[in-house]
Amino acid sequence: MNLRTFIRSYCFKSRLATNALVRLHRALSFMAGYLARLGFDSERWPVPREEAAADRQANALCPELAATVFSHAREGAMLVDPFGRVIGVNEAFTRLTGYGQEEVNGRDLNSHRMVRRLAAFYAPMKNALDFHGHWSGEIQSSHKDGREMTLRISISAVHDRHGNVRHYVALLSDMTQMKQRLQLLERDARYDALTQLPNRLLLAERMRQALGKARLLQQKVAIAFIDLDGFKALNDSYGHDWGDRVLQIVAARINATLRESDTLARLGGDEFIAGLVGLQEVEDSEPLLRRMLQAANAPLLIGAQTVEISASIGVAFFPEHGQEIDALISKADQAMYLSKKAGGNRLAFCPTRFISFNNET
Numbered sequence: 001m002n003l004r005t006f007i008r009s010y011c012f013k014s015r016l017a018t019n020a021l022v023r024l025h026r027a028l029s030f031m032a033g034y035l036a037r038l039g040f041d042s043e044r045w046p047v048p049r050e051e052a053a054a055d056r057q058a059n060a061l062c063p064e065l066a067a068t069v070f071s072h073a074r075e076g077a078m079l080v081d082p083f084g085r086v087i088g089v090n091e092a093f094t095r096l097t098g099y100g101q102e103e104v105n106g107r108d109l110n111s112h113r114m115v116r117r118l119a120a121f122y123a124p125m126k127n128a129l130d131f132h133g134h135w136s137g138e139i140q141s142s143h144k145d146g147r148e149m150t151l152r153i154s155i156s157a158v159h160d161r162h163g164n165v166r167h168y169v170a171l172l173s174d175m176t177q178m179k180q181r182l183q184l185l186e187r188d189a190r191y192d193a194l195t196q197l198p199n200r201l202l203l204a205e206r207m208r209q210a211l212g213k214a215r216l217l218q219q220k221v222a223i224a225f226i227d228l229d230g231f232k233a234l235n236d237s238y239g240h241d242w243g244d245r246v247l248q249i250v251a252a253r254i255n256a257t258l259r260e261s262d263t264l265a266r267l268g269g270d271e272f273i274a275g276l277v278g279l280q281e282v283e284d285s286e287p288l289l290r291r292m293l294q295a296a297n298a299p300l301l302i303g304a305q306t307v308e309i310s311a312s313i314g315v316a317f318f319p320e321h322g323q324e325i326d327a328l329i330s331k332a333d334q335a336m337y338l339s340k341k342a343g344g345n346r347l348a349f350c351p352t353r354f355i356s357f358n359n360e361t
Contacts, residue, residue: 076172098144203265225332
């Protein structure tokens with residue numbers, strides 16, 4: 001790919017506003033013509049007569065225009081020789097990375113702190129440049145002040161008229177904020193905003209993996225459906241702010257009783273699901289479930305007010321009561337309603353067997 005082709009391709013892929021893109025494309029095209037006359041572009045030799053005449057007419061403006069474009073481009077730009085030494089950078093590069101001309105010019109790019117982690121991409125990058133003349137990708141880098149950054153780098157080889165690489169042109173853009181926004185969106189899609197617990201989507205993902213592992217190891221998985229007793233009355237009496245605080249405290253308390261491999265998720269309202277994994281026998285779940293029941297039963301102090309609350313918990317087991325997570329949740333939900341019907345503040349196993357908070361069966 002010659003420099004003109006690269007510029008057209010890059011501008012086409014750029015997300016700049018249309019007017020800015022057109023201006024940048026025209027300016028960079030002038031720069032490409034100027035660099036070609038210096039031997040940078042193998043595909044422009046020999047130059048057609050009519051094009052050569054136009055080029056000569058613009059020749060006086062090209063050096064100044066090329067320097068202006070390079071200096072004022074919005075993206076960081078860097079010129080590198082065939083041996084990986086930096087020849088020059090623009091002002092946008094300095095704003096982006098914190099490093100000025102004097103700190104990078106003449107330096108071996110691969111050894112520079114800013115792109116040291118580029119070494120992991122070196123082999124595929126070199127292959128792409130050798131065979132296609134272009135490479136692009138994202139790397140983790142660091143600003144001069146130590147801040148972590150995600151950079152999008154696009155590198156193109158510039159050849160002389162004999163096909164030999166004269167220079168590489170690298171364009172850099174900061175993707176850090178966009179990556180952070182994407183991470184927040186991904187988190188919001190999988191976590192409950194109020195309690196910061198996994199939501200039903202993430203629970204399903206984790207439990208599908210857990211059930212697959214349990215099948216291979218011939219283990220059991222307990223799915224516990226948790227519903228707080230009397231929460232609606234409390235919410236109506238004290239208000240939604242109090243209700244939200246109760247949910248946060250109870251969720252944190254129950255979550256603290258679980259093992260690292262287990263998952264507590266909020267379905268919505270005052271309903272939660274706990275997935276207890278790696279069980280050899282059904283009975284192995286009972287100590288964990290009792291701790292969950294006790295955590296939900298403990299009095300809450302909100303401001304100067306003590307709040308009493310408890311939970312009804314229904315439990316279903318893989319593989320006895322279902323092979324898939326939705327079927328297990330449905331069975332656990334049925335057991336939970338039987339727990340409420342029996343007075344609440346107790347465990348109900350499927351098939352029905354009750355354990356109250358006072359350990360009555």
